[in-house]
Amino acid sequence: MSLPLYYFLAIAAIYILMSWSIYIPYRVGQLHFMTVANMAISAYFAALMAINFSWPFWLVLIAGTLLGALIGFLVSLAIGDAPCFAVVIVGFTFIYLTKTIIENVEAFGGPLGIFSIPKVMQTSSSNRVFLLITAYALVLLTGYLIKRFDRSRLGRAASAIFIDRDLAVSFGVDVKKMGMFLQSWASAVGGMSGVLYAFIMQSISPNHFTFHIVGICMTMLFVGGYSTIWGALLAAPILWGFPLILPEVLQSWNIVIYGVLLIVVLVIKPEGIITRPMIKKLESILLRKKKLV
Amino acid sequence: MEVLIAQIFNGLSLGSIYVLLVTGFNLLLLVAMIIHFSFPVVVVFSMYVSWAVMTATGMVPLGILAGILSAIAVNVVTAPMFQHIMKKRGSVDINATMVISMGMGMIITDILSHTFNQGFPIAFPDALTGNDKGALISTRLISISRGQVLTLIIGVIFVLFLFWLLYKTRAGRAFRAIAEDPNGAKLVGIPLLKTGLQSYALTGILGGVTAVLMAVLLGSASAGLGDQLGHKVLAVSIIAGLGNLKGGLIIGLLLGVLEAVIQGYLAGSWSNAIAFIIMLIVILAKPKGVFGSSL
Numbered sequence: 001m002s003l004p005l006y007y008f009l010a011i012a013a014i015y016i017l018m019s020w021s022i023y024i025p026y027r028v029g030q031l032h033f034m035t036v037a038n039m040a041i042s043a044y045f046a047a048l049m050a051i052n053f054s055w056p057f058w059l060v061l062i063a064g065t066l067l068g069a070l071i072g073f074l075v076s077l078a079i080g081d082a083p084c085f086a087v088v089i090v091g092f093t094f095i096y097l098t099k100t101i102i103e104n105v106e107a108f109g110g111p112l113g114i115f116s117i118p119k120v121m122q123t124s125s126s127n128r129v130f131l132l133i134t135a136y137a138l139v140l141l142t143g144y145l146i147k148r149f150d151r152s153r154l155g156r157a158a159s160a161i162f163i164d165r166d167l168a169v170s171f172g173v174d175v176k177k178m179g180m181f182l183q184s185w186a187s188a189v190g191g192m193s194g195v196l197y198a199f200i201m202q203s204i205s206p207n208h209f210t211f212h213i214v215g216i217c218m219t220m221l222f223v224g225g226y227s228t229i230w231g232a233l234l235a236a237p238i239l240w241g242f243p244l245i246l247p248e249v250l251q252s253w254n255i256v257i258y259g260v261l262l263i264v265v266l267v268i269k270p271e272g273i274i275t276r277p278m279i280k281k282l283e284s285i286l287l288r289k290k291k292l293v
Numbered sequence: 294m295e296v297l298i299a300q301i302f303n304g305l306s307l308g309s310i311y312v313l314l315v316t317g318f319n320l321l322l323l324v325a326m327i328i329h330f331s332f333p334v335v336v337v338f339s340m341y342v343s344w345a346v347m348t349a350t351g352m353v354p355l356g357i358l359a360g361i362l363s364a365i366a367v368n369v370v371t372a373p374m375f376q377h378i379m380k381k382r383g384s385v386d387i388n389a390t391m392v393i394s395m396g397m398g399m400i401i402t403d404i405l406s407h408t409f410n411q412g413f414p415i416a417f418p419d420a421l422t423g424n425d426k427g428a429l430i431s432t433r434l435i436s437i438s439r440g441q442v443l444t445l446i447i448g449v450i451f452v453l454f455l456f457w458l459l460y461k462t463r464a465g466r467a468f469r470a471i472a473e474d475p476n477g478a479k480l481v482g483i484p485l486l487k488t489g490l491q492s493y494a495l496t497g498i499l500g501g502v503t504a505v506l507m508a509v510l511l512g513s514a515s516a517g518l519g520d521q522l523g524h525k526v527l528a529v530s531i532i533a534g535l536g537n538l539k540g541g542l543i544i545g546l547l548l549g550v551l552e553a554v555i556q557g558y559l560a561g562s563w564s565n566a567i568a569f570i571i572m573l574i575v576i577l578a579k580p581k582g583v584f585g586s587s588l
Contacts, residue, residue, distance in 0.1 A: 029388060031388065031391075031392075075577070078577035078578070078580065079576075079577065079580055082580035082581075083580065083581070084388045084391070085328060085388075085391065085527065085531060085535065086531050086576055086580040086581070088330075088391070088527070089524065089527050089528050089531055089576060090573065090576055090577065092524045092527075093524070093528070093569050093572065093573045093576075094573075096524065096566070096569055097566055097569055097570065097573070100562055100563070100565070100566040101566075103562070104562060104563065211520060215395070215396075215399045218392065218395065218396075219396070222392055252407065253403070253407070255399055255400075255402075255403040256399075256400050256403045256404060258396075258399065259396045259397065259399035259400035259403070260396075260400060262392070262393075262396035262399075263374065263393055263396045263397065263400075266378065266389060266392060266393050266396070267374055267377055267378060267393070270378065270389055
C-alpha cells in the first residue's frame with residue numbers, strides 16, 4: 001500500500017471517530033470539545049508508556065480509552081447538565097491547558113513533541129495493514145454502539161432532551177445522568193483516537209492537538225448532518241480528502257474552505273446534508289427492494 | 294508592594310478592554326439573540342485593517358477611522374446571515390449561531406495568518422502608541438504609559454455611555470424590551486429587524502473603538518490573539534452570567550487585575566494558564582454563572 005493512501009485512510013478513520021465523539025454529546029445539545037484534549041492526553045500517555053515501559057499496543061489502547069473515560073467522567077460530574085456554552089468553554093480551557101502543560105514540561109518533549117513511537121508489527125508494511133484494520137474495526141465497533149444507542153430507549157430520551165429539555169424532565173428523564181454518560185463515552189472515544197493517532201503517526205507534537213481539530217471536526221459533523229451517524233461518516237473522508245487533490249496554492253486555504261462550507265450549509269440547511277427523514281426514506285427503499293427479491 | 298500597585302493599574306487598563314469586549318458580546322446576545330463567539334476575532338481583524346492603512350498611508354487618524362469602519366462593516370454585513378438563522382428559531386437552537394460564529398472566526402483567523410505581513414505579528418507605529426515619548430508617570434517600579442491611561446479613560450467613558458444609552462434612552466429601552474421578550478416588544482410596536490440591525494451597528498462601533506484601544510495598549514497583534522480573547526470573553530460572560538451586563542463589568546475588571554497580578558510574580562505562558570485554571574474552577578463550580586443569567 002502506498003504511503004499517501006495509507007495516511008489518507010488512517011487519518012480519515014481518526015477524523016470519523018473524532019467527529020463522532022462530538023456527535024455523541026450533541027445528542028443532548030452539548031458541544032463537548034474536551035474530546036480533543038482527551039485525544040492529546042491519551043496520545044501522550046500512549047507514547048510515554050510504549051517508549052518508556054514498552055507496554056504492548058492493546059494494553060495501551062485499552063488504558064488510553066479508560067483514561068479518556070475517567071477524565072470525561074470526572075469533568076461531567078460538574079458539567080453533566082450544564083448549558084451548551086459552559087460545556088464549550090470548559091472544553092476550550094482544557095485544550096488550552098493541555099497544550100500549555102505539554103509545551104512547558106520537559107518530560108513531554110516540549111514544543112517538539114515525542115518521536116520514534118515503536119511500531120506494533122515488525123515490518124512497516126505489516127504495521128500499516130494492522131493499524132488500518134484496527135482503526136476501521138474500531139470505527140465499526142463505535143458506529144455499531146452509537147447505532148444501538150440511537151435506537152434504544154436511551155437514544156429516544158436523548159432526542160427528547162435535545163428538542164425540549166423541560167418536557168424531557170417532566171417525562172422522568174434524568175438529564176444530568178444522560179449528559180454524564182454521553183460525555184464520558186465521548187471522552188473515551190476521544191482517548192481511543194488519540195492512542196490510534198500516536199501509533200499511526202509515530203510522532204506527536206503539541207501543535208497536532210489544537211483548535212484547528214475542533215474546527216475541522218465541527219465542520220465534518222455539521223456539514224454532514226448532526227442528526228444521524230451517517231453525516232460524519234461520509235463527510236469526514238470527503239472533507240479531509242478533497243483539499244489533498246486541490247492545487248498547492250489552494251491547499252493552505254483549507255481552513256477557509258471549511259469555514260465557508262460550514263456557514264453556507266448551516267444557513268441553507270441547518271440540519272446538515274444528511275438528515276433523519278432522508279435515512280428513513282433510503283431504508284424503506286432498500287427494504288422494499290429486498291422484499292421484491 | 295509597589296509591584297502590586299503597578300500591576301493593579303496595568304490590570305485595570307487590560308480589564309477595561311475585557312469589559313468593552315464582553316459588553317459588545319452581551320449586547321449581541323441580548324438584542325440579536327446570537328452567541329457571537331468570534332466577536333473578539335472581528336475586533337482583531339479591525340486592528341489588522343487599521344494597521345494596514347496606517348503602514349500604507351502613514352496617517353494615524355486615517356488608520357483609526359478605517360479600523361472603526363471595518364468593524365461596523367463586518368458586523369453589519371454578517372448580520373443577515375445570523376438573522377436568517379434566527380428566523381427559524383423554532384427548528385434551530387441558539388447553539389447554531391455559536392457554530393456559525395466559530396466558522397466565521399476560523400475564516401478570519403486563517404485569512405489574518407495568511408495575508409497580512411506574511412502571517413507574522415504586526416507592530417503598531419509609535420505615533421499611535423506613544424511609546425517613543427516615554428512613560429507618563431514613573432517612580433522607581435511604577436511606570437504608567439500614556440496608552441494605559443488613555444485606554445482606562447476611554448474605556449470607562451464608553452462603558453458609561455453604553456449604560457446611559459441602554460438604561461436612560463428610548464432606544465435603549467427598545468433594546469432591553471427585545472431582550473426581555475421579543476414577541477411582547479413586537480406587540481407594542483418596536484421594529485424587531487431595525488433594532489436588531491442597530492444593535493449590530495452599535496456593537497460594530499464598540500468593536501472598532503476597542504480595536505483602536507487594544508492597538509494603543511498592546512502595541513502589537515497576532516492572528517491567534519482573536520481566538521484567545523474569544524475564549525476569555527466567553528468565559529468571563531459565563532462566569533458573570535450570560536447577558537448580565539453589570540456582572541460582565543465586574544468580572545472583566547477582575548480578570549484583568551488577576552492576570553496582571555499573576556504576571557507580576559510569574560513569568561511566561563504559565564501566568565495565562567493559571568488565569569484559565571481559575572476561570573475553569575469557577576465555571577465547573579457554577580456553570581450557570583455567579584450573578585445569574587438574564588436569558
